[in-house]
Amino acid sequence: MGSVRRHVQIDRDPDTVWRLVGDLARQHEWFPLTTCRVEGKKRWITLPSGIVFEEDIITHDHSLRRFQYRMVGNPAITSHLGTCDVLDDGHGGSIVVYSTDMEPEALALVIAGAAGEGLHKLKTMMEAA
Amino acid sequence: MGRKILFITTDQQRYDALGCNGGHIARTPVIDELARTGIVYDRAHPQNVVCMPSRSTMLTGQHVSTHGVWMNGVPLANDAPSIASDLRRSGYRTALIGKAHFEPFLDPFLRFAENRIGSGGLETEMSIGEDGLPTPHRGFEHFSLATHGGTGPFHYARWLREKNPAAAAMFFQVLDQQLQVNAAGGGETNAPQVKHNDIQRELYHTEWVADQTINWLSSLPADADWFCWMSFPDPHHPWDPPKSELGRVNWRDLDVPPGYIEDATERERVLDNKPRHWRMWYDGTFISNYEAPSKWVPKTLTADNVREVNAMAHIENELIDEAIGRVMTSISARGWGDDLDVLYTTDHGELQGDYGLLFKGPYHVDSLMRLPLIWRPAKSANVAPARVAAPVGLVSLASTFASIAGLQRPDYTESERLPLNDDDARLLGHERVLTEWDSVLFGKIVGARTICRDGWVCTAMLPGTVHDGTEGELYDLANDPLQRNNLWSSSQHTAQRDALLDDMWSSLPTRVLPLRACDAPV
Numbered sequence: 001m002g003s004v005r006r007h008v009q010i011d012r013d014p015d016t017v018w019r020l021v022g023d024l025a026r027q028h029e030w031f032p033l034t035t036c037r038v039e040g041k042k043r044w045i046t047l048p049s050g051i052v053f054e055e056d057i058i059t060h061d062h063s064l065r066r067f068q069y070r071m072v073g074n075p076a077i078t079s080h081l082g083t084c085d086v087l088d089d090g091h092g093g094s095i096v097v098y099s100t101d102m103e104p105e106a107l108a109l110v111i112a113g114a115a116g117e118g119l120h121k122l123k124t125m126m127e128a129a
Numbered sequence: 130m131g132r133k134i135l136f137i138t139t140d141q142q143r144y145d146a147l148g149c150n151g152g153h154i155a156r157t158p159v160i161d162e163l164a165r166t167g168i169v170y171d172r173a174h175p176q177n178v179v180c181m182p183s184r185s186t187m188l189t190g191q192h193v194s195t196h197g198v199w200m201n202g203v204p205l206a207n208d209a210p211s212i213a214s215d216l217r218r219s220g221y222r223t224a225l226i227g228k229a230h231f232e233p234f235l236d237p238f239l240r241f242a243e244n245r246i247g248s249g250g251l252e253t254e255m256s257i258g259e260d261g262l263p264t265p266h267r268g269f270e271h272f273s274l275a276t277h278g279g280t281g282p283f284h285y286a287r288w289l290r291e292k293n294p295a296a297a298a299m300f301f302q303v304l305d306q307q308l309q310v311n312a313a314g315g316g317e318t319n320a321p322q323v324k325h326n327d328i329q330r331e332l333y334h335t336e337w338v339a340d341q342t343i344n345w346l347s348s349l350p351a352d353a354d355w356f357c358w359m360s361f362p363d364p365h366h367p368w369d370p371p372k373s374e375l376g377r378v379n380w381r382d383l384d385v386p387p388g389y390i391e392d393a394t395e396r397e398r399v400l401d402n403k404p405r406h407w408r409m410w411y412d413g414t415f416i417s418n419y420e421a422p423s424k425w426v427p428k429t430l431t432a433d434n435v436r437e438v439n440a441m442a443h444i445e446n447e448l449i450d451e452a453i454g455r456v457m458t459s460i461s462a463r464g465w466g467d468d469l470d471v472l473y474t475t476d477h478g479e480l481q482g483d484y485g486l487l488f489k490g491p492y493h494v495d496s497l498m499r500l501p502l503i504w505r506p507a508k509s510a511n512v513a514p515a516r517v518a519a520p521v522g523l524v525s526l527a528s529t530f531a532s533i534a535g536l537q538r539p540d541y542t543e544s545e546r547l548p549l550n551d552d553d554a555r556l557l558g559h560e561r562v563l564t565e566w567d568s569v570l571f572g573k574i575v576g577a578r579t580i581c582r583d584g585w586v587c588t589a590m591l592p593g594t595v596h597d598g599t600e601g602e603l604y605d606l607a608n609d610p611l612q613r614n615n616l617w618s619s620s621q622h623t624a625q626r627d628a629l630l631d632d633m634w635s636s637l638p639t640r641v642l643p644l645r646a647c648d649a650p651v
Contacts, residue, residue, distance in 0.1 A: 002571060003571070006646075032238040032239075032240055033238075047237045047238050047239070048238055048239035048240075049236075049237045049238070049239050049244075049248065049282070051237050076306065076308070078307075103307070104306075104307040104308040104309065105307075105571060106235065106304075106307070106308040106309065106419070106649075106650040107235075107308055109202060109235075109647060109648070109649050109650050110233075110235055110236070110237065110238070110648070110649050110650075112646075112647075112648070113202075113233070113238075113240065113646065113647070113648025113649055114238045114240065114648075116646050116648065117238075117240055117648075
């Protein structure tokens, strides 16, 4: 199992950050995706290469500020759980943590790279606003 | 008009692959002629023994600790220095044709310019440089990108799909269903990563790289100065040259290579005398890095497997030589022959059966570190042919390109240009060459630092998952050319070892940045 994690500190309060991160149809605004489409407990994301992933939304908890999802319907992905948490950093800001556990493990590294880029962009966007 | 630069690289090629270096299997007359009329470096090492870090060193003239590409999957920073940018600013036309790999291949998010350029069928991608002016990606105004085989986003794969949609499937499938490096065997001996490839020779990537190089050069005006990096993806595994070419080398006719130890007891004794990760990989109990198939156990490698892999690799070497010959003929026809500098090398070597192993990893011995490196200066430069024994590194390439172009050595480079002969090497201070290894793969951490000087190779294994920082390797190259007798723990050689280590630690870059994030497995 490939288990990876990236995080970023953002000088904005967690509720403000969660308003964007917790809007699952807007993840393409900060993550390297082309589109996101949400229907109930399902989401479809399109990557810039044109690949579409179908996801089950497992957790979408506004009080915890936690989002968890699972990639499904892709025979190459035998196991997956993605988790994004927005935490209070104790100083008025936030820490956003993006974790992925998946098989094939090689793909976990790729997701981690994208998450790193996405979190960097999220910080830039939030702190500029 | 100035001197033109044709920089030829192969991928994962051994020093002994070439006739000019004593190789006797592949016929390499074109490269041998470059060697006969140029400068051959007999002790050239990479600064890392996998692709991305080594190629980043070629482009930046920096050691791995400085450019920060510490393992495959770590992208070279977009604003990293590039000798191609310097050459372009001085008026050179610039192209990279074939395999680049400064950025990860596995990139469904298309985060990296190489993949965007390839998938979009673009020539390059522009950004704003330090001078505030638009600059092409890494200084190259033209990319025609390829990797081994017909999958992926690059120009070659797109071209191949148009020519023959079925062709991509003819190659060995590099990754398996779990996206691991494929351990499947093939050929006649079930050797790992070997396949008889039905592709026509004219559609094979080696031919395409030469054709694209000829096409780009043909597009240039006669008075242009140019820097063309022609980068062949072979003989990197998988070993699947066109089936039509298999008659060139029959594996049954080959002896096992000198580095292969046929007696298993002796082979394992030699491995046990090295740091523990050698034997652990051989037994299949520790896989430190992504580049070798994790489901393949080297202990299962047979002598016939080794013969067949060698035959396939040497067939690929011959194809490269002939492709270079076509490019050289084309350049001569343009009237550029007298002003042409050719540099030939590779990014790292291949174990190719040595010690009962294949592929690459944290194994700092000649199999992976001793590289072919040839500089055939322009005839107009009047440089005498030479063989250079002094240790040199690929870290000197960027300075060498600058020197050829009449530029000052760029401040960012960390080594003098390549020497013209051994006297020049002494004047330039080519006393040692350094190689670094770092890998972190899901909690498995391996690090190594190596120095080569005065006929010795000394490697310190850094503390990590399996090493505690006390292990290492010390080889006397003159008396142990196959590096079978590790003298690291020999009391008679303690002073020698410690002097080498002192020199190594004081010579490595002092400004070591925190490890950059790994963004993909390769």
